[in-house]
Amino acid sequence: MGAQLRAVRQRIRSIQSTAKITRAQELIAASRIVKAQQRVRASGPYAREILQAVEAVVSRSGPVDHPLVREPTSSQRAAVLILTSDRGFCGGYNANVLREAQRLRTLLGERGVEVVAYACGAKGIAWHRFRARDLAGEWAGSSDSPTLSRAREITAALLDTFARTTAEGGVDEIHLVYTEFVSMLTQRPVVRRILPLEIEEVEGEPVSGPVPLYEFEPSAPVVLDALLPWYVENRIYHAMLESAASEIAERRRAMKSATDNANELLEQFTRDANKARQAEITQEISEIVGGANALAESIAGSE
Amino acid sequence: MTLRVELVVPDGEVWSGRARMVNAKTLDGDLGILTGHQPVLAIIAEGSLVRIIDPESAPEQDAGREVVAAISAGFLAVRDDRVSILARQAQLGSSVDASAVRADLNAALESAQAPGEPESAEVRYSRALLRAAGDRS
Numbered sequence: 001m002g003a004q005l006r007a008v009r010q011r012i013r014s015i016q017s018t019a020k021i022t023r024a025q026e027l028i029a030a031s032r033i034v035k036a037q038q039r040v041r042a043s044g045p046y047a048r049e050i051l052q053a054v055e056a057v058v059s060r061s062g063p064v065d066h067p068l069v070r071e072p073t074s075s076q077r078a079a080v081l082i083l084t085s086d087r088g089f090c091g092g093y094n095a096n097v098l099r100e101a102q103r104l105r106t107l108l109g110e111r112g113v114e115v116v117a118y119a120c121g122a123k124g125i126a127w128h129r130f131r132a133r134d135l136a137g138e139w140a141g142s143s144d145s146p147t148l149s150r151a152r153e154i155t156a157a158l159l160d161t162f163a164r165t166t167a168e169g170g171v172d173e174i175h176l177v178y179t180e181f182v183s184m185l186t187q188r189p190v191v192r193r194i195l196p197l198e199i200e201e202v203e204g205e206p207v208s209g210p211v212p213l214y215e216f217e218p219s220a221p222v223v224l225d226a227l228l229p230w231y232v233e234n235r236i237y238h239a240m241l242e243s244a245a246s247e248i249a250e251r252r253r254a255m256k257s258a259t260d261n262a263n264e265l266l267e268q269f270t271r272d273a274n275k276a277r278q279a280e281i282t283q284e285i286s287e288i289v290g291g292a293n294a295l296a297e298s299i300a301g302s303e
Numbered sequence: 304m305t306l307r308v309e310l311v312v313p314d315g316e317v318w319s320g321r322a323r324m325v326n327a328k329t330l331d332g333d334l335g336i337l338t339g340h341q342p343v344l345a346i347i348a349e350g351s352l353v354r355i356i357d358p359e360s361a362p363e364q365d366a367g368r369e370v371v372a373a374i375s376a377g378f379l380a381v382r383d384d385r386v387s388i389l390a391r392q393a394q395l396g397s398s399v400d401a402s403a404v405r406a407d408l409n410a411a412l413e414s415a416q417a418p419g420e421p422e423s424a425e426v427r428y429s430r431a432l433l434r435a436a437g438d439r440s
């Protein structure tokens with residue numbers, strides 16, 4: 001067998017196994033995406049209700065003077081929580097989130113706000129390590145199936161720094177950078193400020209009519225005190241769920257194009273291999289024919 | 304007229320359906336909700352029970368057909384005959400594995416801090432779970 005043919009066959013084998021691996025990854029992601037989407041959907045009612053409740057308290061009790069709602073007069077430090085994935089193989093997912101985080105950082109820097117970064121997901125942590133940037137907090141190991149206890153841990157850490165004054169190393173704002181799951185085909189990195197509170201509409205069914213005049217048990221401030229940490233926790237949990245769904249969707253897409261690409265290469269290399277084999281055969285035949293002719297001539301000449 | 308009741312936790316829905324009355328323990332005391340109740344937002348006491356009473360049951364036999372759920376912490380919102388109960392953790396009494404919870408509770412009590420200190424939220428939730436399951440002790 002010729003050297004060229006051997007080399008091409010070797011490449012074909014390696015591409016074949018790559019294609020098998022990416023195809024398997026694609027199938028795994030495809031089976032997980034359904035569950036991830038269901039989790040996002042299942043967490044919807046709670047998120048909607050808690051948002052409505054917070055809105056009701058804030059709009060009802062007039063000028064709210066609660067540390068979690070108060071607009072800071074001048075921010076000095078802001079916490080930024082970045083949700084990334086634990087594993088790669090998911091296309092531009094992490095790069096997009098980190099780019100958005102970087103943009104937010106520049107924006108805050110222009111306002112003279114110092115950024116304290118928190119990263120969730122091994123990729124985000126590695127990104128900060130590599131650039132020798134400090135992380136105030138890091139969590140890894142649950143990016144594709146977030147747990148409520150992890151969300152609670154993160155919320156506790158963030159609210160703890162928020163409760164402290166700036167002089168004691170606390171922060172005035174908390175921002176969240178994550179990937180919104182719009183559809184199977186579209187995922188969008190977004191930046192949200194979670195604290196101080198920015199009430200915004202959640203997608204889905206709009207709140208119909210004016211907010212009813214609630215009575216608060218025991219009183220509006222107590223209700224707000226209890227609600228706000230839950231609200232923040234839920235925002236973070238919901239963002240984690242959406243990020244997980246986005247991650248899996250992106251992984252599926254990335255693996256699909258990798259498989260497609262490998263198959264395309266396979267086709268091309270198979271052609272090359274066939275051509276090389278054909279060339280070898282042709283050469284062998286012409287050598288044999290040439291040899292036979294030479295032999296025949298030499299026999300005819302000797303007679 | 305009946306109430307529309309939803310019991311949700313961050314992960315999804317625990318129970319939803321119709322009810323004649325909802326009983327919950329708030330920070331201020333027990334709260335019973337019938338149809339036509341005015342809008343209210345109440346914080347539910349930690350580790351308490353919520354009783355959702357079946358629309359078919361007659362007023363005099365409250366204890367009969369009801370759904371009992373243990374709530375670790377949460378709140379309750381009522382408006383337009385819709386009752387939303389949001390809990391950080393909740394479980395229906397009928398689905399509680401009493402022996403497992405009891406084992407957890409005992410383990411938690413053994414490793415607990417010195418007597419006299421208030422019980423942790425987990426311990427109170429475990430107790431609520433046992434009460435919801437009908438295990439009296």
